[in-house]
Amino acid sequence: MKIPQMIAAEFRRLTASPMSIVALIALMCVPVLYGGLYLWANQNPYANLDRIPAAIVVDDTGADVDGKTVNYGDQVADQLIEDGSFQWHRVAAGSATSGVDDSKYDFSITFPSDFSSALASASGKSPHRAVVTLTTNDTNSYLASTIGTQAAEKIRTSIVKQVNEEAAQQFLVGLADIRSNLVKAVDGADKLVDGAASAQSGASQLADGIASAQTGATQLADGNAQLASGSQQLASKLGELSAGAQQVSDGAAKVAAGNDQLAGKANEAGYAAAKLAADAPAAGQKLIDDLKARGDVDPTVIDRVQAAVTDIDTVVQKGNGDIQTAVGQVNQLAAGADQVASGAAQVADGSQQAQSGASQLASGAATAATGSAQLRDGLGTLHDGSTKLRDGLTTLHDGTAQLRDGLTDGVAKIPDNSPALQKKQASTIADPVNLKNDSITSAGTYGAGLAPFFVALAGWIGIYALFLIVKPVSRRAITALHSPVKITLAGWLTPGLLGAVQMIGLFAIVSGALGFGIHNPLGMYGLMALASVTFAAIILALNVWLGSVGQFLGLVLMVLQLVTAGGTFPWQTLPGPLASLHHVLPMSYAVDGIRQLMYGGNPATAWADAGVLALWMLIALLVAAIGVTRMTHFRTLRDLRPSLIG
Known part of the structure; x- marks a missing residue:
């Protein structure tokens, strides 16, 4: 008996009756049906997710953002409903909870009352995360819950x-405002530099x-010192005059000649005193005007100088009056030399008055000398202060120049972007990575x-x-033939052809x-047919x-391969023994070959x-042929027992 004959005999057995044909057709349809x-x-299934019922709960009460009332919960809910990825139902919180519990909804999304305020808090002093509650x-x-997640x-x-896009937009707008303000600051810094330069020059x-005023004050102090010394000498001379008043009355002729000389000296002193009295107010006023013209001199210094000049002028004027009086008396003395004898007492009194006036003049000159010395010292202090002011303004000028240069560098480092570019940058910052799916196969x-x-x-x-x-x-072939290979091939090809x-x-x-x-x-069908005939073998x-036990082990082996083939999840996720x-x-x-x-x-790889x-x-x-060989040569009790299956 040939192999085709054995196959044909098996097919005739399988189609021997209408019920056999129905059974064969039914079993042939098992792979197609399964x-x-x-x-x-x-x-x-992902194209039909819009059939999955899901609930949306919006308890959001909104928030104020930049003076506007916003409700991000409503916005997101409207976008979800418009998108239509799921069969969304906007309901109250209680309806959503009961709906998920009784399977009316597969899951629900809840936006709490503080959703908008939490999102807006990112730019405030107490930022906190917003919460979206998923109820499954x-x-x-389980898959609906996973899809909901x-x-x-x-x-x-x-x-x-x-949120990131809005925050980035605000940041970029703020950065643009900073740049604009920095530009204005640069302009202000330029003006500040120019002002500092002017102040430095002033x-x-x-x-x-x-x-220069200090030099003049030094000269004035020296002149006043000389005046004090001269007036002191004058007072000493007048003292001698008073002492010799009695001798004058006795020697009028001699006194007349001396008086002529005294009158000349007195006129010179009177001229000097008058000139000093005339020049002193103008010199003091010029000094005050010069100080005021400088602009930045401390007013208290000017007041002190003014007071000193006034005191000096008062003393000088009074001394000049006394001197002029004394000069007049001396002139009268010279003119009335003939009356000296009769007016000796008056001459003595006049000489005493002249001595007193000269003493006052000496005292006033000394005061003027002291005041001018104070003026000189004050101007020295003022000069030191003005020097420090000049040096400080120089430092200020250098600092303002550095400030201007720093602000200019800062402006250069901040980009000058248009609003359209800012919006595009904000969008890029919010979502910087675009996933490009470059599949080798799909x-x-x-x-x-x-x-x-x-x-x-x-x-x-x-x-x-x-x-x-x-x-x-x-069984007939085993009994009639002693060709295990033919029997094995015939037993394999019958289900193998049906499997193909x-x-x-x-x-x-x-x-x-x-x-x-x-x-x-x-190629795919070829591999499917190869897999089928391999499974048949x-x-x-x-x-x-193993007979019926072997048939049962075929079911166990199917279950084992179902979990190890890696058909749904990657095989690397399997436990160690199953992965092996x-x-x-x-x-x-x-599975892998059909995929390829x-x-x-x-x-x-295929x-x-x-x-x-x-x-x-x-x-x-080969294993089956060895088993058939055993069956053609030996019989066991298992071979004689009827099988539980078939």
Whole structure:
């Protein structure tokens, strides 16, 4: 009996009655129903999120921002409803809580009463974070809760972007205002530099003028000292005159000649005193006017100088009057030399008065000398102060120049941006990174992403289901033939061919009815068929060696591969032992190979996956052939017992 004959005999058995045909058709449809229905249900769930009911609660009472009343909670809620990502329902807090609890809503988003004020607090003295409350109920749907969490995070990111953009806009506008004010400050600093230069020049002139006044005051002090000395000598001479008054009365003739000489001297003294009295007021006033013309001289100094000059002038005028009186008397004495004898007593009195006046003149001259010395010393102090003022104004001028240069540098470092550019900069600062998804390959949709896993799983389930009615090996062939290889190949090819037909139907559903894009259709179907026949070889070997127990282990192996194949989550997330099995079990390579061919991945990887599947198939066939060889030569009690399955 040839292999095709054994296969044909098995097909005749499977189609021997209408119920057998129905059972075969039903089992052939298992992969199509399992894989097709599951992938159809999950074809593109993210496109239907707008069907998920969700509640929005806005308790926000608003806040005042820059004199305007804003309500960020209302704004965000309106944006969410307009966006329509979910089936949003704006309700009260109580309705949202009860709605999530009784599954009316999958989740709810709540904006509390202080939401706007918290966002606005970022620019105040007590900034604090705003709170958005996400309420979920995993009894509604765990994935719905997960999606709600992702939606809340997206809302949070959107709010953060908006707040950051407004804050950046305010910062940039403030920076522009600072630049404008700095420009004005630079202009003011220029004027300040010019003013400091003018003040410095004036202070230099003042110092020079005070130095000149100090020189004049020194000369005045020296002149007053000489006047005091001369007036003292005059007083001494008049004393001698008074002492000799009696001798004058006795020697009138001699006195007349002496009086002529005395009159000449007295006239010279009177002329000097008159000139001093005439010049003193003008000199003092000129000194006061010069001090006032300097502008920055301390008024108390000017007052002191004024008082001293006035005292000096008073003394000088009084002394001049006394001198002029004395001179007149001397002249009278000279003119009335003939009357000297008769008026000796009057001459004695006049000489005493002259002596007294000369003493007063000497005293006044001494006072004038002292005042002029004080004036000289005061002008010296004033000169020192004006020198310090000049030096201080020089330092001020240098400082204002540095201030101007620093402000100019500051203006140059602050960019002069237009309002449009400021708005664009604020948007960039708020959201500086734009994620560009540069996919080497792309599944396209969620369903297409799951397709490789469920195609491979459906292939295993389809083969497993076929072995419920397909006999692993022919008992007649084992009895009649002693060719284990032929029996093994016939037992494998029967479910293998049916499995390949199952993959045709499943491939048609995936590429046609569901419309998933397939980069390499021929290669993908080839790998699907290879996976199916490999699974057939594995389940065949289990059945040959263990019978119904092997059939059950095929179910256990399916469950094990379901969790290790990495079809939904990356296999790296598996616990250590399961992650190790990922690299061993065949379904992992079937899933990976189908991904490579369906999404347009690396062909070399797909060939490597196909090689691993082929190796699994050859090893399984070898193990099955060894089991069939044992069965052709030996019989055991297990071989004679009826199987629990089939």
